[in-house]
Ligand SMILES: CC(=O)[C@@H](O)[C@H](O)COP(=O)(O)O
């Protein structure tokens with residue numbers, strides 16, 4: 001099974017938001033990602049719009065519709081009425097529901113599916129009725145997959161933050177791979193597809209991909225944007241030196 005890559009544009013938007021200027025362009029970087037073969041684009045609009053802005057969504061929708069009709073738009077977030085309205089207007093191919101509190105700096109846990117069964121079952125049905133695939137953000141806990149499936153969702157997105165945090169501790173990384181793998185196995189047993197995301201990198205992806213044969217999609221923003229800066233820095237410095245009049 002090919003693991004599809006959805007590029008999360010939140011980090012690009014955060015950099016753009018430092019100034020009242022249109023660069024880096026969220027849509028422009030999204031275009032480059034899709035031209036390079038990414039399967040889709042992910043955004044996680046937060047209530048304070050500190051990363052992606054609600055006003056970014058129509059342009060990303062238009063980019064996909066007009067230039068990359070095979071690509072998917074994945075919108076992540078807590079199912080507030082504002083978020084659900086945004087989704088209805090934007091019609092993403094996939095919605096990933098995340099149990100974020102507005103005060104959280106970033107997403108740091110999956111759903112408690114039993115405690116939120118009523119909310120999730122209703123919202124999943126609504127979003128599926130609007131034509132979206134629905135994925136639910138999940139901790140590495142096989143015991144929760146039965147309750148996840150009972151909501152009617154299509155997929156779970158495994159929260160890989162704690163695995164990403166083990167970058168300097170190989171034995172802890174192995175233990176997290178096993179927990180994530182066991183959760184993916186349980187999800188598959190209940191008929192769920194499996195996505196994964198948070199703090200994934202070029203270094204920590206291969207063991208995850210090797211362990212989870214059913215992995216359908218990873219969404220990556222922070223590590224991918226950091227690499228784009230690192231691997232694009234030398235050429236960019238040369239461009240600016242040329243602009244200074246230097247012979248390069
Ligand atoms: C749902 C998830 O895992 C997050 O990674 C999120 O999409 C990133 O959002 P921020 O970039 O706004 O922290």
Ligand SMILES: NCC(=O)COP(=O)(O)O
Nearest residue numbers: 197198199219220221222
């Ligand atoms: N769903 C996770 C995501 O979209 C990106 O997370 P990160 O790579 O920015 O940690």
